[in-house]
Structure formats: structure tokens, C-alpha cells
Amino acid sequence: MTDRLIDLFANVLNVPASELNEDSSPANTPAWDSLATINLVLAIEQEFKVKLRTQQIMSMSTIALARATLIKLGAAGLA
Amino acid sequence: MVFTSPIFLFFFLPLVLAGSWLIHPRLLNSFLLLASVVFYAWGGAEHVPLLVALVVANWLVGLALEWLEERERYQLKDVVYFACIAGNVACLVYFKYVNFIFDNINLLLSPAGFTLPHMAQLLLPLGISFFTFHLLSYVIDIYRGAARAQRNPIDFGLYICFFPQLIAGPIIRYHDIEEQLTQRRVDLEKFSSGAERFIVGLGKKVLLANPFGQMVDQIFALSAADLGTGTAWLGICGYALQLYFDFSGYSDMAIGLGRMFGFEYLENFNYPFISRSIHEFWQRWHISLSNWFRDYFYMPMVMTFARRAQLRNPGVRRKFDDRPLLALVFFVCGIWHGASWNFAIFGILHGFFLVLERGALGRFLKAKPAVISHVYVFFVIMIAWVFFRCETLQAALGYLSAMAGLGGANAADFPIAAFADHRILLLTPLALLAITPLFSRITRDWRARAGQAFGQVAAVGEAGQSGVLETGLIVVRPVLQAVILLLACAYIAGQTYNPFLYFRF
Numbered sequence: 001m002t003d004r005l006i007d008l009f010a011n012v013l014n015v016p017a018s019e020l021n022e023d024s025s026p027a028n029t030p031a032w033d034s035l036a037t038i039n040l041v042l043a044i045e046q047e048f049k050v051k052l053r054t055q056q057i058m059s060m061s062t063i064a065l066a067r068a069t070l071i072k073l074g075a076a077g078l079a
Numbered sequence: 080m081v082f083t084s085p086i087f088l089f090f091f092l093p094l095v096l097a098g099s100w101l102i103h104p105r106l107l108n109s110f111l112l113l114a115s116v117v118f119y120a121w122g123g124a125e126h127v128p129l130l131v132a133l134v135v136a137n138w139l140v141g142l143a144l145e146w147l148e149e150r151e152r153y154q155l156k157d158v159v160y161f162a163c164i165a166g167n168v169a170c171l172v173y174f175k176y177v178n179f180i181f182d183n184i185n186l187l188l189s190p191a192g193f194t195l196p197h198m199a200q201l202l203l204p205l206g207i208s209f210f211t212f213h214l215l216s217y218v219i220d221i222y223r224g225a226a227r228a229q230r231n232p233i234d235f236g237l238y239i240c241f242f243p244q245l246i247a248g249p250i251i252r253y254h255d256i257e258e259q260l261t262q263r264r265v266d267l268e269k270f271s272s273g274a275e276r277f278i279v280g281l282g283k284k285v286l287l288a289n290p291f292g293q294m295v296d297q298i299f300a301l302s303a304a305d306l307g308t309g310t311a312w313l314g315i316c317g318y319a320l321q322l323y324f325d326f327s328g329y330s331d332m333a334i335g336l337g338r339m340f341g342f343e344y345l346e347n348f349n350y351p352f353i354s355r356s357i358h359e360f361w362q363r364w365h366i367s368l369s370n371w372f373r374d375y376f377y378m379p380m381v382m383t384f385a386r387r388a389q390l391r392n393p394g395v396r397r398k399f400d401d402r403p404l405l406a407l408v409f410f411v412c413g414i415w416h417g418a419s420w421n422f423a424i425f426g427i428l429h430g431f432f433l434v435l436e437r438g439a440l441g442r443f444l445k446a447k448p449a450v451i452s453h454v455y456v457f458f459v460i461m462i463a464w465v466f467f468r469c470e471t472l473q474a475a476l477g478y479l480s481a482m483a484g485l486g487g488a489n490a491a492d493f494p495i496a497a498f499a500d501h502r503i504l505l506l507t508p509l510a511l512l513a514i515t516p517l518f519s520r521i522t523r524d525w526r527a528r529a530g531q532a533f534g535q536v537a538a539v540g541e542a543g544q545s546g547v548l549e550t551g552l553i554v555v556r557p558v559l560q561a562v563i564l565l566l567a568c569a570y571i572a573g574q575t576y577n578p579f580l581y582f583r584f
Contacts, residue, residue, distance in 0.1 A: 012398070034373055035437075038381050039398045042389055054379065055224045 005067055005078055008047055012039050022064040040066075048075035080121040082332045083285055083571055091118065092336075099340060108237050108260070111340065118242040119205065126204035130240065133170065137163065137214045138235045141221045141228040148224070160222045164215065171211045174203055179418035206246035208415060212371055213239050217253040219375050226254045234260040243336035247329055249347040249367035252374065256342065263341035273338025275560055280331025282563035285570045287510050288324035291317045294498050299468060301493060303477030303486040309495045311481040315461050317503075318468050320510050323351070326365070345370075352514045355452035356444055357432045357459055368412070377408045402437055406430040421466045421475055428463040
């Protein structure tokens, strides 16, 4: 089964979804740089119909943390 | 007061350390703040009122922002926030850039007979670029909700004014240090690792940066006609080493001093000369400045423009092109170093190559052997540092022409041997060794912490470390550090040449 969030990260970072997991972060994913963070935010906001605050963006340092933030904001299909 | 002055090493530091051990813990921050103000006043007492006024004003604004947030008065919060940011920036611009701006306006307007006054008496407050960035970090963190407003003005004052980082950084983001202001501990292990780090920094500054600096000053004092190609390259390579050992040595001392008082600062350098791109260089050089620009300037600006672009084309998912903004960030980063077009060009050059690396150049470098990337980085940073070192555009262009083999009409009168004396020849292999990760074995702890501290920057040089080597280093390291300390003290006692390059920023 595919995961919406992992697929989104794979698409934006241009890496295979199989290379990503919940612990993926800028430290262990070379493609995840500052610009990628911006593009991830834009894609997440569009995909999950949410608006992220600066502090929420800064705290999304792993895919698991991004998922937790989105679940808190009421995004569907992520749990 | 500079860290390498006898008054700091033999009087101020021992006194403050002794005081911090003897004083009641509840009064410790007040004592350290007072000591920091004395440290600052030693270099320029006339600007202490300005520093105090800025600290008090920003502390009050922090409280106001939180109060307004709790009462959901968001519009007023925005007004207070932007007024505070504008006030801090205006203060920096007034002291650092007003003459530069006026002179350039005058250049444009003088044909029309209109001139603005030159403020000849304006003294640059020591460390203003650094403490302004600390103040901005605090206000932005509170506004974003990344940290709670500091209730205690003494603790807030210590964040801005603590003497290890007050004058030349590292630039510490408030959210990184908020807890340590009230909860930190010093044990023997931490204190000794801080002291060791301080000694390494002292050695870098006094035993490496200063001798190279003396050679560099002599070479850069020559006119383009007197500069041979070899001498010009010797001068700029020497300057690269001087600048690195000067500033990374200062950062080592600041980090070491911080540890001796219980603070953990993030690393400021991570062997920049091993970089394979300009992008990587800025992840390794003056990291605290790059982090500051990324978090408080680049990210919010790019986010704003990216959202606007998306609003114009709703439903279309496109990747945002940040290249113009990236160039702007590096222009500002260049001019942050000083009010001159040379610093601006330094920033523009770095921004230009960063922009190119986003495209075909980046792909080319990734596909080619590492040596090509290293050669590319070497040429870019050396050329950019010519603008950084020379005081005028004309001098920089003359120096570059000598590097390109177009100067040096009288070069025979000033051969390389006249500058590269036996001391430089002896120090060069040591310096080249010290710019590689091999040097980290002497600073016991920081490699282990590097992975956590840097986040994105991977630790290097860990693999292949044998048990025998490590055991040997445990014995050799303290001996080596004792030798560094003794030599550095001997040098300080006997020499007058001891400038700190980053103090003027």
C-alpha cells in the first residue's frame, strides 16, 4: 500500500519512495535542502489543504514529525 | 579586550572564573552579565549605553509580543514586531552603512550640485553586526512562537552580552540557548574540554594566523607593478590560511570559554577547505552566520514569494525557483561584513556560483572526479577573498591582474623568498595539516558532538580510527596542548602584532 505523505516527499525530493522512511530527515537525505523544504511545504499545503505556520515548518525535521503535525492539523488519511 | 591579550588571559578570565565558582548560583548570571559589560566597555565604553538600551528595548518588545499573542491582538503584534525589526536594522544601518550610503548617493547626485553630509565622527560600536543579529534572532523567535519571551532581564542580557560571543560570535539563535540560560552545569570534564578547546583556538590564532598575517600584510602592501604572479598567489593563499585560523581560532576560543561556564554553542567551522562546492563551503564556513541567514532571511523570504507564486497559479504544483533570492541573500551576506563595494562583490561572487551550482554546474561537478570540484572551489574562494582583503576595488582588480600574470613589472625586486621566510616554510605543512579533519583528534570531544550539533553536516574522519592510535592520542594530546599554550603565551608576551580580523565586522 502506498503512503500519501511518503509519495509526496519522494516526488518533491525526486528520490524513490523506497529510499524514504519515517526517520528520513535533511541529515540523512541529501536532496532535502533548504529549497526542498520550501517545495515540500508548498506541496503539503496543496495536497492536504492546510496552512503551515513558520514554527510548524521549522519543527518538521523528519517525515514522522511532518506526519504528526499534519495529523494535528486534521489532515485525512495519514494515521 | 581581546581573548589573546595578557589582560584577558592573566587577569580578566581567571578573576571571572574564580568569581563564578565562588558566587551563589542565583547571582551567577548577574555576575557574568556585569563581567561581560566590563569586557565590552574595555574596548569602547562610549557604546555601552547603546548596547544597554537595545537590550532593554528588545526585552520589552519580547514581553509585549507574547502579551499581544495571548490576547489574540495579532494586528498590533505585527506592528510592534515590524517596528522592532526596523529599529534594530536601522540602528545597524546608521552606525555601519550611513556614510557608505551617503557617499554613493553623493556620487549620483553631485553632478546636480546636491550633496549629503559625511559623518566623519561616527564610530562603529564593537560587535554591532553580531549583537544586532542576536537581538533579531530573539525577537523573531518570540514572534514565531519558537521560544517563550524571557521574563528575567538579566538572563536576556546575558544571552546578548555574554563576553565569549558578544564581539565576534558565534551567532547563537535564541531557541538554541534558551534553556541553558537558566539550566546548565559545569563539571570537571566539561570545564577541561572547554579549556582544551580554548587552548587549541589560542594556538590557531597566535601561532598560525599571526605569522601568516604578517606575511600577507607585506604582500598586500605592494602595488600591482611590484607583484609577481607567484607572490600574489602566495599572498592570497596565506590570507586564506590567516582568515581561517584567525576566525576559527576565535570561534574555538568562544566555544571553549562557553563550555568553561557551562554553555554549549553550536560549531562555527567544519573544515571548509575540504568542500566540493560553494554550497558545501557555506555549510562549513561561519556556520552560525549561514544558519542565521537561512532561518531568518532566506526561508521567510522564499516562503513568502513561493506562496505568492502559488496563489497566482492555484492547482498547479510547481517547484519554486529561488535563484534570484539566493543571489540577494548572498549580496546581503557580503555587505554584512562591511560597508564597501568590495564586500558586496565578495557576496555577489559567492551568490553567482551558488546560483550556477543549482543548475548545470552542479550536475557537472557531481559527475566529475572530486579533484575537479576541489580545484573549482579553490579558485572561486581565492578570487572572492581578494575582494574581501583589498580595501578598494582598484586594489582588488590590480591584485587579480597580478594573480593572472598581468602585473609584476618590477616583480624581480620582490621575489617570493623575500616573504616566505623560514618561519612560513616551517608553519605551512602544519597549517595544511590543520585545515583537514586530522586536526580534530587534538580537540577531544567536538567530533563526537558534531553529528548532533550540525544536523545536516555529516561527521568526517571517524572511520578507521584504531584503538592504538586513540590510546596514543590520549597521552600525546595533553602534552601537545601544554606546548601550544606555552608557545602561545611566549608569543603574546613578545609580540605586538595581534589583530582579530572579524572584530571590524
